Amino acid sequence: MKRIFLPGALLLPVMLLVGCGESETSVNRSAEQDSLREVLGIPEHFPLPYVPEFNLPTEEKIALGRRLFYEERLSANETQSCASCHEQARAFADGETVPTGSSGERLTRNSQGLANVAYHPTLTWASKIFTNIESQLHVPLRADNPIELGITDGVLDEVLDRFNDAPLYSQLFANAFPEAEPGVTINKISHALASFVRTMVSADSxxxxxxxxxxxxxxxxxxxxxxxxxxxxxxxxxxxxxxxxxxxxxxxxxxxxxxxxxxxxxxxxxxxxxxxxxxxxxxxxxxxxxxxxxxxxxxxxxxxxxxxxxxxxxxxxxxxxxxxxxxxxxxxxxxxxxxxxxxxxxxxxxxxxxxxxxxxxxxxxxxxxxxxxxxxxxxxxxxxxxxxxx
Ligand code: HEC
Ligand code: HEC
CATH class of the missing domain: 1.10.760.10 (Cytochrome c-like domain)
Structure with missing residues (x-):
């Protein structure tokens, strides 16, 4: 069907005329994109980045992700957060040749800046397997070689309980994931963090x-x-x-x-x-x-x-x-x-x-x-x- 561009006010009567055809789908789709754009804070002169269907952003998820990003209780020994290696004033890089993880191990790669990371089809300096931020975050959270935040299997429950036991966090997690089973999980953590990281859009140089x-x-x-x-x-x-x-x-x-x-x-x-x-x-x-x-x-x-x-x-x-x-x-x-x-x-x-x-x-x-x-x-x-x- 030929697409006709009409001012917004005319759209509704036209939709009624054509019924539930293709034009309705595209109207819905752009309404959905507009709301994603608003929640993520994407400026008009920038395209909407890819957002995986399984983790649509909400204000609540982003707010939780922001708090977690700066939270040292998110490392096994409570000494590091994401922000230890990703500082805002350095566009979320860290000024080091290569960073040192929470247990003192040196990593092999330079900390990446996070500006506009939502527009990359693959994550990290060189990987084809991380195609969304959610999956990549399991590396800094969980990896044991080298250790970054160090939430390895042996300490996972202990770390999750820190958040389950903190009234502020249990409330924030409940707000961010109203439809999920109660309780903090590593996936909720990575989904909230990824939603926050996706809002880091630099478009005003x-x-x-x-x-x-x-x-x-x-x-x-x-x-x-x-x-x-x-x-x-x-x-x-x-x-x-x-x-x-x-x-x-x-x-x-x-x-x-x-x-x-x-x-x-x-x-x-x-x-x-x-x-x-x-x-x-x-x-x-x-x-x-x-x-x-x-x-x-x-x-x-x-x-x-x-x-x-x-x-x-x-x-x-x-x-x-x-x-x-x-x-x-x-x-x-x-x-x-x-x-x-x-x-x-x-x-x-x-x-x-x-x-x-x-x-x-x-x-x-x-x-x-x-x-x-x-x-x-x-x-x-x-x-x-x-x-x-x-
Ligand atoms: C063939 C593709 C290619 C071309 C051409 C190219 N670059 Fe690069 N650039 C890369 C890749 C790949 C890296 C990362 C390499 C690495 O880390 O080993 C990079 C890294 C950089 C970096 C470091 C960024 C950082 O965050 O560490 C800068 C700055 C840069 N390039 C600027 C330039 C400039 C200026 C030119 C033109 C003179 C240029 N590049 C041409 C592919 C290219
Ligand atoms: C110990 C330092 C360190 C910590 C802690 C850390 N990162 Fe990173 N981050 C890095 C390094 C180094 C890379 C590059 C990894 C690679 O290429 O293998 C990276 C890459 C990334 C990337 C991919 C960027 C891109 O352009 O593809 C994202 C996203 C990211 N980090 C977010 C986070 C978040 C969120 C946290 C907290 C859960 C975190 N990082 C904790 C050092 C760190």
């Missing part, structure tokens, strides 16, 4: 204001950087394109059957000249054991990237300028030691990381553009902060 028509929002240098970023010399946009500056992208209307889940090797390492990465973390290879998957990582979003240093999956690059120079060289050369090798010559490096010659001014301009992606509203929004203590 200088770049966004410039896009919306404010000519003054970006400096001339930043505008020049934007052009270079999107040009065939620098090639950044091929992997960091779209609203989230990552071609790893999913929204509420993406067709699940044709989702793209991209991973790239950007030439950080070439240990021994065969394209290997350090043996403790070879990216997607860790999961698939396919030798061609050595060094494959999901392109991260670049929103707020100026406050999420250090960079890359292992935090091995300190500054944005060094990142741009890494791409200009076409890969990183490590002179000596066990990781020696020239990333530029890696047989597994993406064909889009070819190296280019750039002037100092061009490098500065691209760095300045990346700084225009910092969103002060997001970094200071009260709705993402630690709620009042009980």
């Amino acid at each position: 200088a770049f966004d204001r410039w896009l919306a028509g404010d000519e003054q929002a970006m400096t001339d240098q930043q505008k020049e950087g934007f052009v270079l970023f999107n040009g065939e010399k620098f090639e950044c946009f091929h992997c960091h394109g779209g609203i989230n500056f990552s071609v790893s992208y999913r929204d509420s209307n993406s067709d699940p059957g044709s989702l793209s889940v991209p991973f790239f090797n950007n030439g950080l390492y070439n240990v021994g000249g065969d394209g290997s990465y350090p043996p403790n973390d070879q990216g997607l290879f860790e999961l698939t054991q396919n030798p061609n998957h050595r060094g494959l990582f999901r392109p991260p979003t670049l929103r707020n990237v100026a406050v999420t240093q250090p960079y890359m999956h292992d935090g091995s690059i300190e500054t944005l300028r060094e990142v741009v120079l890494h791409y200009a060289r076409g890969g990183r050369r490590i002179e000596d030691g066990p990781l020696a090798g020239d990333g530029r010559l890696s047989p597994l490096k993406s064909g889009l990381v070819r190296g280019f010659s750039a002037t100092e001014e061009e490098v500065d301009a691209v760095v300045a553009f990346l700084e225009a992606l910092t969103d002060e509203t997001f970094l200071t929004a009260p709705e993402f902060s630690d709620p009042e203590p009980e």
Whole structure:
């Protein structure tokens, strides 16, 4: 049937005329999307992210998730919360090369920022199996190697009882899951946390204001950087394109059957000249054991990237300028030691990381553009902060 676009006031009579056909479904669908958009706080100029049917957000779930995010009782030894590794002022990264979990074990990967994580079709630096935030959260909550929050099987009941026994929490859980059996479960915890994390949308950087028509929002240098970023010399946009500056992208209307889940090797390492990465973390290879998957990582979003240093999956690059120079060289050369090798010559490096010659001014301009992606509203929004203590 042909779709006709009509002002809202005319919609109802038309629906009555056509009866319960296709147009009614699309009206309902958009009403549902409008309400999801409102609950999650998605601004008009952004698409609605993918939300799994099994965990539709409510104000109550989000409020509970926010409190849990900052709750140290959520770690076995009550020393860490999600916020220990995900700080709002750093766009929910943590400023460490790699973080230390609650029992003192060092993790292998850099803590990721959480801005706009709802738009990623896969979660973490390099995994195909986590396709929603709910499932990924079982890692920080439950993993024992390495330990993050450390809620392993042996202490699970003890941790859940902390929440069952706290009157404030039992009330919050009952409000958030009115239809479920009473009692706190690990799934309720991950569902509430995921609902909160999905609201972490960053959409008000200088770049966004410039896009919306404010000519003054970006400096001339930043505008020049934007052009270079999107040009065939620098090639950044091929992997960091779209609203989230990552071609790893999913929204509420993406067709699940044709989702793209991209991973790239950007030439950080070439240990021994065969394209290997350090043996403790070879990216997607860790999961698939396919030798061609050595060094494959999901392109991260670049929103707020100026406050999420250090960079890359292992935090091995300190500054944005060094990142741009890494791409200009076409890969990183490590002179000596066990990781020696020239990333530029890696047989597994993406064909889009070819190296280019750039002037100092061009490098500065691209760095300045990346700084225009910092969103002060997001970094200071009260709705993402630690709620009042009980
Ligand atoms: C000890 C530090 C630490 C703690 C505690 C921690 N995280 Fe993380 N988080 C990380 C690291 C490191 C990664 C990247 C993991 C990887 O790539 O394997 C990550 C990844 C994530 C991601 C995926 C981001 C993306 O872009 O795909 C989400 C979501 C997340 N964490 C949320 C949470 C929540 C919610 C909690 C609390 C339950 C939490 N984290 C606790 C360190 C931590
Ligand atoms: C072939 C795809 C590809 C191209 C082209 C590319 N990147 Fe990346 N970028 C990635 C991947 C993948 C990572 C993560 C790699 C890792 O951690 O090992 C990354 C990481 C980064 C990071 C670190 C972000 C963080 O949170 O740690 C920055 C900054 C960055 N890229 C900027 C750029 C710029 C600027 C350009 C253009 C000069 C560019 N990228 C070109 C794929 C690409």
